[in-house]
Amino acid sequence: MSQQALQTLGEFIIEKQDDFKYSTGELSRLISSIRIATKIVNREVNKAGIADIIGKVGTENIQGEEQQKLDVLANDIFIAALSQREVVCGIASEENDDFIEVKCTENAHLSKYVVLIDPLDGSSNIDVNVSVGTIFSIYRRVSDPGSPVELRDFLQKGVNQVAAGYVVYGSSTMIVYTTGNGVNGFTLDPSIGTYYLSHKDIKFPTSGKIYSINEGNYAKFPQGVKDYIKYCQEEEDDRPYTSRYIGSLVSDFHRNMLKGGIYIYPSTSQSPKGKLRLLYEANPMAFLTEQAGGKCSDGFKRIMEIEPTELHQRIPFFCGSAAMVTKAEEFMAKAVDKN
Ligand SMILES: O=P(O)(O)OC[C@H]1O[C@](O)(COP(=O)(O)O)[C@@H](O)[C@@H]1O
Numbered sequence: 085m086s087q088q089a090l091q092t093l094g095e096f097i098i099e100k101q102d103d104f105k106y107s108t109g110e111l112s113r114l115i116s117s118i119r120i121a122t123k124i125v126n127r128e129v130n131k132a133g134i135a136d137i138i139g140k141v142g143t144e145n146i147q148g149e150e151q152q153k154l155d156v157l158a159n160d161i162f163i164a165a166l167s168q169r170e171v172v173c174g175i176a177s178e179e180n181d182d183f184i185e186v187k188c189t190e191n192a193h194l195s196k197y198v199v200l201i202d203p204l205d206g207s208s209n210i211d212v213n214v215s216v217g218t219i220f221s222i223y224r225r226v227s228d229p230g231s232p233v234e235l236r237d238f239l240q241k242g243v244n245q246v247a248a249g250y251v252v253y254g255s256s257t258m259i260v261y262t263t264g265n266g267v268n269g270f271t272l273d274p275s276i277g278t279y280y281l282s283h284k285d286i287k288f289p290t291s292g293k294i295y296s297i298n299e300g301n302y303a304k305f306p307q308g309v310k311d312y313i314k315y316c317q318e319e320e321d322d323r324p325y326t327s328r329y330i331g332s333l334v335s336d337f338h339r340n341m342l343k344g345g346i347y348i349y350p351s352t353s354q355s356p357k358g359k360l361r362l363l364y365e366a367n368p369m370a371f372l373t374e375q376a377g378g379k380c381s382d383g384f385k386r387i388m389e390i391e392p393t394e395l396h397q398r399i400p401f402f403c404g405s406a407a408m409v410t411k412a413e414e415f416m417a418k419a420v421d422k423n
Pocket residue numbers: 149178202204205206207208298331332333334359
């Protein structure tokens with residue numbers, strides 16, 4: 085199909101507006117605001133090497149991670165794009181210790197949505213020109229519209245998400261998102277700054293042959309994970325599987341969703357809760373995974389059912405093709421039973 089015939093993201097947002105049970109146009113405006121911010125971040129990522137936005141800022145975020153210049157720049161771009169359009173009443177970000185109450189004009193208070201965001205995912209890959217991303221998760225507030233936004237508006241179970249998505253800034257730039265009616269992907273034509281529907285109704289293959297995990301941490305993994313890795317490497321049936329690990333969650337996830345595979349960031353003896361953050365990494369990827377027919381857990385429990393207690397809490401993460409995640413969970417359960 086020629087590019088001219090492809091639907092643009094803007095057209096798709098309007099067309100799908102009524103599929104959304106709370107439809108007032110507000111969510112469409114919110115997703116449009118994210119769309120605009122991604123284009124600005126894309127421009128910066130693409131010229132990172134020549135624009136003095138490579139390297140560290142010299143500050144640490146609440147996770148104790150050194151902030152990269154692009155982490156901070158992307159964060160500022162998203163917060164500005166969302167705040168100035170009065171489409172949210174609050175924002176929480178990986179790069180901010182506390183949530184931000186959006187104080188614009190009166191109208192903003194009436195916004196029903198809060199956004200949780202990982203403005204730049206895969207920070208360790210920025211300086212080496214490997215694909216990075218952005219992850220977002222959207223909820224309706226639970227506190228009264230018109231009153232200041234509260235922490236409980238952000239500490240909601242993943243099942244309450246109204247939309248979630250990610251952007252991959254890779255060989256091409258894509259935005260992939262769901263509002264609870266399947267998962268669709270849009271590729272940016274940078275020459276005209278327009279996203280086109282390139283991946284309609286994406287489905288996770290039930291099984292696959294790719295496993296993604298940082299095996300450098302093998303010695304610190306739980307026994308169940310060690311057993312599953314051995315299983316993946318055995319010469320039997322359709323195994324051994326192929327090991328692929330980019331080190332950017334969005335990019336590893338995107339590949340596995342298109343080709344079939346599993347991504348695991350487990351707990352380790354060093355980090356008993358793993359590394360990934362429940363609210364702005366695990367929950368949005370879990371919503372997308374389930375909407376695409378895949379499976380997502382902490383090795384035992386469905387991620388989307390986990391009750392959050394802190395803004396930046398971490399969670400072990402098993403995500404991908406349903407049959408592969410089920411198999412990994414079997415190894416986790418068996419290892420626990422043996423103990
Ligand atoms: O280097 P490690 O320990 O394997 O961790 C890589 C993981 O950490 C992350 O970079 C964490 O995300 P941020 O870059 O947003 O902090 C994931 O994208 C990635 O999958």
